[in-house]
Amino acid sequence: MTDCNQNFSLEANNEDRNRKPNDVVRVFRESVLCAIILVQSQTEANDEVLVSKNKSMGWPKTKAKEITAAPKQQRETWEAEEQNIAKTLLAFDEDPEWRSEARKTWKKLGGKKLESAFRGANPPIALLDAQWLVNFALRKTKRDGKSPILPYRQKLPPEAFLSCEELIASTTKKSMPILALSYCWLSPEHPDPKGTTLQLVAKKCQQMLLDKDKSSFPRFGVFWDYASLYQHPKPSKKRFRTKDESKLFEQGLQSLHLVYSHPYCRLLKVFKYPRIKANGGTARINYNDRGWPLVEDAWSRLTPTKWTRVDDLGQVKVAGGAIEPPLTPARLGARLEQAAFSNVEDMPLVMKLYKDSFVRHFESVHQLDYCAARWGDIQITQLADIVRGGYLKAVKEFDLSGNYFGPSGCKALVDSFSSRKSGCHPTILRLGDNCRISSTGIKELARLIVKVEDISIRKCGVGYAGCQALAEAAEKASPNVRLRRISLSENPIGSTGAGILASLLVHCLVVDLSHCDICNSGCKTLADVACTMVHDSPLEELDLSGNEGIDDEGAVHIGQLVRHCPKLRRLVLDKRLLLKNKGTMTLQASNPHLEVKWSSNSSFSARVSRRRKRRVAAPISNV
Numbered sequence: 034m035t036d037c038n039q040n041f042s043l044e045a046n047n048e049d050r051n052r053k054p055n056d057v058v059r060v061f062r063e064s065v066l067c068a069i070i071l072v073q074s075q076t077e078a079n080d081e082v083l084v085s086k087n088k089s090m091g092w093p094k095t096k097a098k099e100i101t102a103a104p105k106q107q108r109e110t111w112e113a114e115e116q117n118i119a120k121t122l123l124a125f126d127e128d129p130e131w132r133s134e135a136r137k138t139w140k141k142l143g144g145k146k147l148e149s150a151f152r153g154a155n156p157p158i159a160l161l162d163a164q165w166l167v168n169f170a171l172r173k174t175k176r177d178g179k180s181p182i183l184p185y186r187q188k189l190p191p192e193a194f195l196s197c198e199e200l201i202a203s204t205t206k207k208s209m210p211i212l213a214l215s216y217c218w219l220s221p222e223h224p225d226p227k228g229t230t231l232q233l234v235a236k237k238c239q240q241m242l243l244d245k246d247k248s249s250f251p252r253f254g255v256f257w258d259y260a261s262l263y264q265h266p267k268p269s270k271k272r273f274r275t276k277d278e279s280k281l282f283e284q285g286l287q288s289l290h291l292v293y294s295h296p297y298c299r300l301l302k303v304f305k306y307p308r309i310k311a312n313g314g315t316a317r318i319n320y321n322d323r324g325w326p327l328v329e330d331a332w333s334r335l336t337p338t339k340w341t342r343v344d345d346l347g348q349v350k351v352a353g354g355a356i357e358p359p360l361t362p363a364r365l366g367a368r369l370e371q372a373a374f375s376n377v378e379d380m381p382l383v384m385k386l387y388k389d390s391f392v393r394h395f396e397s398v399h400q401l402d403y404c405a406a407r408w409g410d411i412q413i414t415q416l417a418d419i420v421r422g423g424y425l426k427a428v429k430e431f432d433l434s435g436n437y438f439g440p441s442g443c444k445a446l447v448d449s450f451s452s453r454k455s456g457c458h459p460t461i462l463r464l465g466d467n468c469r470i471s472s473t474g475i476k477e478l479a480r481l482i483v484k485v486e487d488i489s490i491r492k493c494g495v496g497y498a499g500c501q502a503l504a505e506a507a508e509k510a511s512p513n514v515r516l517r518r519i520s521l522s523e524n525p526i527g528s529t530g531a532g533i534l535a536s537l538l539v540h541c542l543v544v545d546l547s548h549c550d551i552c553n554s555g556c557k558t559l560a561d562v563a564c565t566m567v568h569d570s571p572l573e574e575l576d577l578s579g580n581e582g583i584d585d586e587g588a589v590h591i592g593q594l595v596r597h598c599p600k601l602r603r604l605v606l607d608k609r610l611l612l613k614n615k616g617t618m619t620l621q622a623s624n625p626h627l628e629v630k631w632s633s634n635s636s637f638s639a640r641v642s643r644r645r646k647r648r649v650a651a652p653i654s655n656v
Contacts, residue, residue, distance in 0.1 A: 144200075150292070324383055488518070
């Protein structure tokens, strides 16, 4: 920035000390706009001087046009964007309802966890303004064609950063206005000595700012460790951070995992780098072989999300990316031993940061949702290692539906829950929409199923053998069976399988037997078991829709079942029974509190289907 701009910003900062907080924010924004105008006027003057010099030297006019046309076109585009941003921020200041709504959204998306790192006049983590970063990279290009070099935090002007209030103002219902950068340092002194990474990131930020449909916020902050955390000015010349800067630096390190693992913060991975000198030649840098990027990628795996929050720069994208399971500290440590660090002393620091954040993160997690994550047996085994390590003691619900693991993955999962160190006792387990489990996998899962309260094994290829294994496990665990809700929908268990499980099903509160190939004999078995019970059945909801083998005779047996289940409140049957058999209307007479729902379609698994539309259905490779 020019001396004129520096003096202007210093005068604005001196005036801000005697103003109220709202006035400080307004004056700060006005100073940013004025500084931009000064840069534009100076650039125009330089362009005119350059054009006159070209004419005096006899250079072709076309070359002068090529030099001056691009900056003017960029200025026109960014002037309109800056005016829109200024209007948005001014409206935010003047509209209390907008401020209140933005703060509610910020809090709902989990922004309170990040405020300790971003709030304050001198926060531990300072986020770069994406608008400023783009202007710096595109407008500050030197005349010799070289890219500008990003300074470290202590050298950056105040207008380069976004305050916490400005972040809250830019929050939308879809995402947080934060972009975390994960990249490789090219040298110990400076991570981007040639400005190649700066150009890649600036173009991505420019695209996000101009593409309103995808970014959906007028501005956002960029976490770039070199510019967001306090750095050593010149370690080679023994110029290090001050004590206050070192304290803020340590606080920033402790908050890194919050930024990279937040489910509503975007992650930008940089894979494209210039070749560097090594061992008398040149070498290409690999993102997956560097220490810090591996840790940042591991942090991003801690929180599963239902939308794409990772962007890769410089890498060929493969269709159908999968959610990777979290890495245990032991697994990450094995990978870091083979990784390279720009500073060798960072290895123990990185391991300590990750282990502490890993433990703290899962201590407060009560639900793990990996629905439609495209996991196979290998990924389930990695999850089992986390359970076996005792990190998921607070988790009560596991959603693993819509994946592709088989019996070996089921065995690894059950063994991990049974280990002494695990300490994890889930109450809800969802494994539906996974045909690879089959009856063989149910044999492995049977001893775990009877210990949970809510189980969904819908469309898992369960047959007679699976039902028999489940009934045997329930008999062994009796009277300590905790199962209260079970979904066997879309499994070909037939009437024989339903008969084997009848004694278990009538003791549950909610039973889903839709589309299970059950016929009249299965209904009769359920009614007979309920009739022989010493106490009334606790059954409250029963779904028998989609079983085309049930006709008038089966409807009579269902009526007997209803009479022996006084707590039954909801019964789902096919609409064709209502049309063929008028006697089914007497069901409500036998139980006045019963609500009979007549199903006219065979749709199922609506929740899993919606999620699978967001992700490609091809299984992840287990190689």
